[in-house]
Amino acid sequence: MSFSPDDVTRLARLARIDVADDEARDVRDKLDAIFGLIDALQSIDTAGIEPMAHAQDVMMPLRDDVVTAENRRELYQAQAPAVADGLYLVPKVLE
Amino acid sequence: MTIGELARALRARETSSVELVQETLARIAASQAINAFITVDADGALAQARAADSALARGDAEPLTGIPIAHKDVFMTAGLRTTCASRMLEHFVAPYDAHVVAKLREAGTVLVGKTNMDEFAMGSSSETSYFGPVRNPWSAQCVPGGSSGGSAAAVAAGLVPATTGTDTGGSIRQPAALTGICGIKPTYGVCSRYGLIAFASSLDTPGAFARTAEDCALLLAAMAGHDARDATSLDRPAEDYRRLLAAASATRPLEGLRIGLPREYFASGIEREVIAAVEAAIAELRALGATAVDVDLPMVKHAVPVYYVIAPAEASSNLSRFDGVRYGHRAAQYRDLTEMYCRTRAEGFGAEVKRRILVGTYVLSHGYYDAYYLQAQKVRRLIAQDFARAFERCDIVVGPTAPTCAFAIGAKTNDPVQMYLNDIFTIAANLTGMPAMSIPCGFTPDRLPIGLQIQGNYFDEARMLNVAHRYQQVTGWHLQSPSPASGGEGRGEGLSP
Amino acid sequence: MTWEIVIGIETHAQLSTASKIFSGASTAFGAAPNTEASAVDIALPGVLPVLNRGAVERAIRFGLAVGGAINRRSVFARKNYFYPDLPKGYQISQYEIPVVRGGAVTIATDAGEKHVRLTRAHLEEDAGKSLHEGLPSELGGVSGIDLNRAGTPLLEIVSEPDMRSAAEAVAYAKALHSLVTWIGICDGDMQEGNFRCDANVSVRRAGGALGTRCEIKNLNSFRFLAQAIEYEARRQIELIEDGGSVVQETRLFDPDRGETRSMRSKEDAQDYRYFPDPDLPPLTIDDAWIQRIHSAMPELPEAMRSRLVAEHGITDYDAAQLTASRELVDYYHGVCKALPAADTASHKLVANFVLGEFAAARNRADVAIAAVPVSPADVAGLLRRVADRTVSGKIAKDVFDAMWAGEGDADAIIERRGLRQISDARAIEALVEHVLAANAPIVAEVRAGKEKAFNSLVGQVMKASKSKANPAQVNEILRRLLAR
Structure with a gap:
């Protein structure tokens, strides 16, 4: 697998990370090297093998439906870059 | 000094927690060149120490009461800056405690800072x-390993007797090996991940660093336990991880223990000194009564590529919450929402x-998911099956923790693949969820530490710790300390063994 | 050439739990911004989701109610995309293996009953809200994010493309709405957005292959659903007839203009990068749990409808009307219970009243049944007076209005206003004599065989009695005296 400049642009866009023009070359080279390592997986026969998504084979624990959280808005919003009237502010959201 | 020794000294009034904390703060200040700490909380630590001293005076003390420790800066600590070593969280003050942080607080430890x-x-x-690289206390030019390098260096340099860490692909064991201390990664689910800033959720495991296996057992007992806030936390009866350590020392205390030696762990590409030290350690374990059996782990060679699909995939999603909206860094200049992100x-x-x-985004993206992510999860199962078979034939698996000793700062920074291959022996335990630890087993001629990895089957921490403990009773590698001049500019006073 | 419209509907029903699907925050509507957004809901670093049993229970209840299969093992996945109202940067949803698969909802159509098949129903979390108005004016060009709704449990119910008209789509949405409120898993308040529909609409020449579909998002009223589908189908047909072709896309309905329009196309094609959530093990549901929920299930509307016809003797039409809503049929049952006789006549009387006067009054006042000021017991008190002929049906209507206005119970109002029906034969005879004497020409017409004229005399008598005379007696006495 070898990445094209467009691939990097597309990925950076999906991941919402600006990649500056002067970084793009280096990012691409390193991604190529990493996929050189990863691509070894393609040759392994995994027919009939169940994927393993979790380190332990456990069942989902369930919570009782009770309200336990208190209002901690002031504490949490003390960390926020921009708030007004209890709302987190962001540049205008277009639909 | 070990936790055990410090606890005895505290109870005997030979010292106080406040004194210990003052000495600790002085050592940290003198060892700034190692760069083991991101945040030091002197005032908070002294306040906790005073409370610990009152508890000790009342005779109301836990085994860890008054012991200074430090947490890896990946754990949320209420009211204290928690950065994950990232500009993204440079000024972030955690509004709550991670489960293991709270457990260690309840156990009476004194939190001096974040590593x-x-x-x-x-x-x-x-x-x-x-916040800059951490330096290895044994050689200022070398890395301490990672990712929990600050926690490892802090213990190795004698700044604190114990620290916490997290191990996602070897991030406790590999730095423990490279700094000559003990580090344990328990079974996945034994310690809660609540409050651990997620990297790769199905692999992240809280664990601990200390100088001895005994101290590791003590720490693990305090950190382990079910947490209803983590759906992957296991609800099991509390366990005394020291229970096997107390037995009287027989001449052959490991009689009957079968140690599995995977051919794949002794292949080419491993430094000669590392192989030699590990083989000597195996000979020592046999002298203690263990028998060695060869085991095959044919799929383990794929552990690194599997890991470098699964971990980035999970990370790409876990790190999406850092978007500058609710906390953390936000760019100063942007024209619209997308540009802000x-x-x-x-x-x-x-x-x-x-x-x-970017790697994680790619392997999950449309058209590539099956070939990368799903394939990696299938090979993950094949690796787990290898270990399940191996543990039918042996009780523990031993081998080198890392293929090399500590390498020079900057040597691999421009070659991610070479960097990733450091974890070649440690990753499997994260993929399977099984416990593993690293203990010091020798030095290179340049006096750089070498680590022995001990891997156990699920929930076999006590046995693993016992093997490490018996080994440490007859060897002195864990008692070695770097000379104060070794680490950084090195005016730090190494805690003498 | 005739066109066929093909419609499938995805419904987001907000589950009526007290707490959120993955956190202990309240789901109550209308709190101050971000006061019901817990550490988990705002996705602080290090927090983890824990699944709410109540949400799973409701999903199972739905699966059983529609005759779907409950997957014994289902999986939560992450749907990754960036949006300020999505704090984690991903939505936890079920993707490959949902909790419910299959099932069907029965609707009434012009051509009779029709089964709309369901593809699946899965659990997921809602997002927060972006607010664009009402922010301080100095903050131009910003949106405010309120995460109170983030993490609210949703059941997404996906139908097969089985509907062929806007009317069928509305019938389906109404039947589904009635069902989810009936079994108590959703409050169904569409204004609060806790029952929202997305319609997938395509058109094809009769008998042809399926056309390209467009998805119209977030239709939160039955009227909008119908308008949006009609507009969209017309748009697609005209497009094709003009030689164009339909582009698969997401569209929004603008209620002010009655049109659908394309959502600003996302600059990057959506790639949600679904994968199993590593924080959540598979959801396992055992037979015993399903059995427990099954045995606690209320009687479903269709079963109750048949039973009301068989046991209460009311018409199938009335039974269908009553069982269209749990609250309505509960009200009906409440009135029946408070009446002394449990016979067919009483049941019919109650059904007529609840579907007639009661429904009309409620429509006029535009209130939910829970907010109706007259209790079922009070209605029973009134109907008892109708049954024993103390008041006529016509007077009962006035009494009911007075009860609604808070003037007291039926007996008190009848007494105070002197509305007791006149059944005294001598009193009615006096009224009739008076009317006959005053209307000689009409009497002549009646005698000449004009039946209409007879009704006019009845009207005159009733009017003279201020509607209080027993109409049956008036009839009888009038005929007797005319025949003299």
Whole structure:
């Protein structure tokens, strides 16, 4: 697998990370090297093998439906870059 | 000094927690060149120490009461800056305690500060920190390993007797090996991940560093336990991880123990000194009564590529919450929402973190999911099956923790693949969820530490710790300390063994 | 050439739990911004989701109610995309293996009953809200994010493309709405957005292959659903007839203009990068749990409808009307219970009243049944007076209005206003004599065989009695005296 400049642009866009023009070359080279390592997986026969998504084979624990959280808005919003009237502010959201 | 020794001294009134903390703060200040700490909380630590001293005076003390410790800066600590070694969280003050942080608080430990690490725990050298690289106390030119390098260096340099860490692909064991101390990664689910800033959720495991296996057992007992806030936390009866350690020392205390030696762990590409030290350690274990059996782990050679699909995939999603909206860094200049996201994340994350996010984004993306992510999960199962078969034939698996000793700062920073291969022996235990630890087993001629990895079957921590403990009773590697001149500019006073 | 419209509907029903699907925050509507957004809901670093049993229970209840299969093992996945109202940067949803698969909802159509098949129903979390108005004016060009709704449990119910008209789509949405409120898993308040529909609409020439579909998002009223589908089908047909072709896309309905329009196309094609959530093990549901929920299930509307016809003797039409809503039929049952006789006549009387006067009054006042000021017991008190002929049906209407206005119970109002029906034969005879004497020409017409004229005399008598005379007696006495 070898990445094209467009691939990097597309990925950076999906991941919402600006990649500056002067970084793009280096990012691409390193991604190529990493996929050189990863691509070894393609040759392994995994027919009939169940994927393993979790380190332990456990069942989902369930919570009782009770309200336990208190209002901690002031504490949490003390960390926020921009708030007004209890709302987190962001540049205008277009639909 | 070990936790055990400090606890005895505290109870005997030979010292106080306040004194211990003052000495600790002085040592940290004198060892700044190691760069083991991101945040030191002197006032908080002294207040906790005073409370610990009152508890000790009342005779109302837990085994860890008054012991100074430090947490890897990946754990949320209420009211204390928690950065994950990232610009993204440079000024972030955690509004709550991680479960293991709370457990260790309840156990009476005194939190002196937060240790340096690879940014978002992504790395094997502790060089990717926004707050600068950590230096190995044994050689200022060398890395301490990573990602929990600050925690490892802090114990190795004698700044604190114990620290916490997290191990996602070897991030406790590899730095423990490279700094000559003990580090344990328990079974996945034994310690809660609540309050651990997630890197790769199905692999992240809280654990601990200390000088001895006995101290590791003590710490693990305090950290372990079910937490209803983590759906992957296991609800099991409390366990005394020291229970096997107390038995009287027989001449052959490991009689009957079968140690599995995977051919794959002794292949070419491993430094000669590392192989020699590990083989000597195996001979020692046999002298203690263990028998060696060869085991096959044919799929384990795929562990690194599997890991570098699964971990970045999970990371790419876990790190999406760092978007500059509710907390953390936000870019100063942007024209619209998308630009705010893209700049915030470009500025807030370092190069390795961004690289892994891009890799993870790719392997999950449309058209590539089956070939990469799903395939990696299938090979993950094949690796787990290898270990299940191996543990039918042996009780523990031993081998080198890392293929090399500590390497020079900067030597691998421009070659991610070489960096990733540091974790070749440690990753499997994260993929399977099985416990593993590293203990010191020798030195290179340049006096750089070498680690022995001990891997156990699920929930076999006590047995693993017993093997390590018996080994430490007859060897002195864990008692070695770097000379104060070794680490950084080195005016730090190493805690003598 | 005739066109066929093909419609499938995805419904987001907000589950009526007290707490959120993955956190202990309240789901109550209308709190101050971000005061019901817990650490988990705002996605602080290090927090983890824990699944709410109540949400799973409701999903199972739905699966059983529609005759679907409950997957014994289902999986939560992450749907990754960036949006300020999505704090984690991903939504936890079920993707490959949902909790419910299959099932069907029965609707009434012009051509009779029709089964709309369901593809699946899965659990997921809602997002927060972006607010664009009401922010301080110095903050131009910003949106405010309120995460109170983030993490609210949703059941997404996906139908097969089985509907062929806007009317069928509305019938389906109404039947589904009635069902989810009936079994108590959703409050169904569409204004609060806790029952929202997305319609997938395509058109094809009769008998042809399926056309390209467009998805119209977030239709939160039955009227909008119908308008949006009609507009969209017309748009697609005209497009094709003009030689164009339909582009698969997401569209929004603008209620002010009655049109659908394309959502600003996302600059990057959506790639949600679904993968199993590593924080959540598979959801396992055992037979015993399903059995427990099954045995606690209320009687479903269709079963109750048949039973009301068989046991209460009311018409199938009335039974269908009553069982269209749980609250309505509960009200009906409440009135029946408070009446002394449980015979067919009483049941019919109650059904007529609840579907007639009661429904009309409620429509006029535009209130939910829970907010109706007259209790079922009070209605029973009134109907008892109708049954024993103390008041006529016509007077009962006035009494009911007075009860609604808070003037007291039926007996008190009848007494105070002197509305007791006149059944005294001598009193009615006096009224009739008076009317006959005053209307000689009409009497002549009646005698000449004009039946209409007879009704006019009845009207005159009733009017003279201020509607209080027993109409049956008036009839009888009038005929007797005319025949003299």
